[in-house]
Amino acid sequence: MQSPHPQKIPYQKPYKSSADLCVMLQNQGLAIGDIPIAKETLDNCSYYRFKAYLFPLKNHATKQYNPNTTFEDGLELYEFDNELRFYLFKLIAKVEVGVRSVLDQWITKETNNSFWYLDSSLFKDNGTQIKTVNQVRGMFVDSKEEFAKHYSAKYYNDYCPFHRDLPPGWVALELMTFGNVLSLMNSFSDTSIQSLKLNRFAKKKLNVEKFTTLCNWMEAIRQVRNACGHHNRLFNRNLAAPNGIKKYLQSAIQLVKTRQNQSRVQDQLNRLYTNMAAIQVLLEALGHEEKIGNKINTLFSMYPKAWYDLPPVS
Structure with a gap:
């Protein structure tokens, strides 16, 4: 055959x-x-x-x-990676919750509209916004959370006649997945980014130069979060490189190098270190005192095989 x-x-x-x-x-x-x-x-x-x-x-x-x-060398790397994922997942949760909160507060203040996520004029991609709104409706109607039941029993919104049953932004963002929030952030039009002063928001609230850069960082961090949540390997793998991250890095810490040709060697920014640097910047901006480097040094002392200079696994 x-x-x-x-x-x-x-x-x-x-x-x-x-x-x-x-x-x-x-x-x-x-x-x-x-x-x-x-x-x-x-x-x-x-x-x-x-x-x-x-x-x-x-x-x-x-x-x-x-x-x-030895097999035990591989087991040490496996256990190191487990510890690393558990630790980073906890930190990313703080970043995710914090960014949701400050984003809603900023836009609600700028628009004077608690239901800003229902305003299609703010978004360049109405399809994404409509899809997100419909997903929020499904999650809100099915939610067993006390805040959702309390709102549904007592209130309706008088902003949008098509969505009387939907809650204000601070409730909606609590119900959205990380992916929903990122889709919404990426869908703001250039006009909205300017009128809502979102570049100022990114710099003032999160110490990131531009709102589009913040969106890029959050997408990169989401990749790390998903690896943590699905128990996928983080150790020694290539990841998304956060835009503009190099200015935040300590010059004393050498980056992994990659050779482009015979004469050109380039810093490799698509590694976990640069993603952890982005997480650290956002944590500090949100008022958390956690120093990731201290924990990583502790893990290296517990699992010295992870310190070796190893070739990346794609």
Whole structure:
């Protein structure tokens, strides 16, 4: 039978148990100090997830692991990444909640309209705004939160006749997903950015030069947040580079370098460090005293293998 995809081959790799996988890794030159722990690790997190932490330990030309590398080295990187995700997820929650709050306060004051998110004239992409409003309606109607039930029982809005049942912005933003909020932020027209003084908002409230830069940072941070929320690897991977972040970085801390050609070496800004720098700027602007560097140094002391200069895994 002719293949429906001549340029591909069918996937027919056989199932391997955790014990089989341990033997395979040993045959590839990886030392395993404690077989039962290794089997338990692969049972609990799956080989597919775990092998990303073994990737930097392998010589991919020979398909063998580097001399003196162990399964426990990969396990240390895996545990480091778990700790890092838990920590950053907590910080990003503070950023997300804070930005929602100050954004609503600023726009409500500038427009004198508690229902500003229903004003289609503020947005260049009415389709995005309408979609967001409809999603808010669904979430608000179904919400079991006390504030939502209280509002529905007592109030209606007299701003928009098509949306009498929808709440003011501060309630709506609480119900929106991070993606909803970002879509709304990205949909403000250039005229609205100017009339609402959103560049001033970004600088005064969040220490970011422009509102579009703030939107870019929040999108980059969202990528980190999603990796945390879905338990995806953060360690040693490429991410979105926050625009204009270099001016906020300490010159004493060397960036990862990438070679563009024989004569040009460029700073690599699409790494977790630059995203953490953006998170730090926003945290400080929102009044939080957390210093990310202190926690990272603690994690490096707990998991020294993470300190190694390793090639990135895309």
